[in-house]
Amino acid sequence: MITVIAFYLFAALTVLAGAVTILARNPVHSVLWLIVAFFNAAGLMVLAGAEFIAMLLVIVYVGAVAVLFLFVVMMLDIDFAQLRAGFIRNMPLGLLLAVALLGELLIGIGAWSVGGIELGEPSGAAAVPQGASNIEAIGLLLYSRYLFLFEAAGVLLLVAMVGAIVLTHRQRAGVRGQNISRQIARRPDEATVNASPEVGKGVQL
């Protein structure tokens, strides 16, 4: 009973928030509605028993990605009139995309109503050990059977990160940066000079 109520609540809110994300006039409101959608999707995953994925969704998407989205969108100086003109121009392409997606959805639902694909129970190395919790099951599969794919994905991300740093990093000459270790290593006797100059004469520094 409670799970059914929770499912319909989360599902309805996900769809609603997704719709408002597109329909909202203010881009900042759009991002905030997107966050609501993420959050409710995480709720759906908890109901499906995938609490690990749900937490990752909240930590990664809501906690980091959406914050950066919000960060960028808030900084933008958006001209709404221009935005709407662009909307009219891109309308045919958008409609085409919408029709394609609707077609795929219809084919998918049609095929499913005829009868789902029989995937069978996972066996052998892919089988999840009985009684293992969510995280253990994912860990066991990820670090044994799919180790190569996992490592390959990691290397790919590393290369992408290095590439992003190389592309955006620029060395500027003449920047007076702070050298923390030099500052800490500085001692009073080498930083100060004790002098008693004669009257009318300055100090050579």
Added chain:
Amino acid sequence: MTEFFNQWMSYEAAWLLATICGILLIALPLMLAVAMIIYVDRKVWAAMALRRGPNVVGPWGLLQSFADGLKVFLQETIVPSAANKGLFLIAPIITFTVALMAWAVIPFNSDAVLANVNVGLLYVLAISSLGVYGVIIAGWASNSKYPFFSAMRASAQMISYEVSIGFILICVVMWAGTFNLNDIVKAQQAHVGPINGFVANPLLFPMWVMFLISGMAETARAPFDLTEAESELVAGYQTEYSSMSFALYWLGEYANVLLMCALNATLFWGGWLPPLNVGNVLTPIIAFLASHHMGWLAAVLGLFDPFPGWLWLFAKIFFFFFIFSWVKATVPRYRYDQLMRLGWKVFLPVSLLFVVVVSGYLMFTRYGV
């Protein structure tokens, strides 16, 4: 508690009622604790500055926070005309709600926890990453320059320190072998000799020091309170707020600080476990007192036998809050570039190194490879 209510009603209704009672049992004392801890903060701060601190309202000024609360409650809520009204009013509610939500998985005693979920620590991480929205939305919706600057600083600061906090927590999780906070506490029993707590472990002690400092940065406490640096940003993201919406930020901030103290206690100092694993010390003392004609003292002590775990947890939370206040009273505020340097160039590499060291050590000792 569900079994208790199940005597009179169906299981689902009993579960619902038990959960609501649990929420109230955590949230209401937490609000009282926040009010009192604000008083403690001011008193500690005053003592370190050789002042008296609040001492007018109630005995020793104990009721000062309630007087402040009443004052704030009676004030007028001002919404700036250029502000985005809906978001402006939602922002403090988000901060306050999120500050309360994370307490659902904190264990107060053996298995005395509202939601004993498998991914408890990830839940805490997820919820604490939501806290930044209250600040960002407030900064943007105020439509004012200082709050906006503050929101920028807050988002960059919280994301930076969450990364190293994540790596520190991974070290703890690897050692405990679970994400469940209650099981993490149990894994700390007699960890090094008779000491309960990961903090006695030489590989995890530096992690605790970094967690304490990162916690101060994550909750934007001094010396990392750049989001509300009054010399630069007036009052930061709270500049345009007044009345109850301001009070919600105030309460939420301190609830977050208490949560960080509770996490320090739970993850590194043995949570509800006593500091030393030496059995019950009170029983022989009570027997001694009773046999030496001090029955009344024995009866008073008998109330605390066995010593309840939640009292140990509260004592630890109080200890860490004292450290937070101490640092606030004595350490000058960081500059923004120093804050970023500490997060990205010191804490991140060191915590990453410790993930490798701890996992390597466990691989050789526990899993025998």
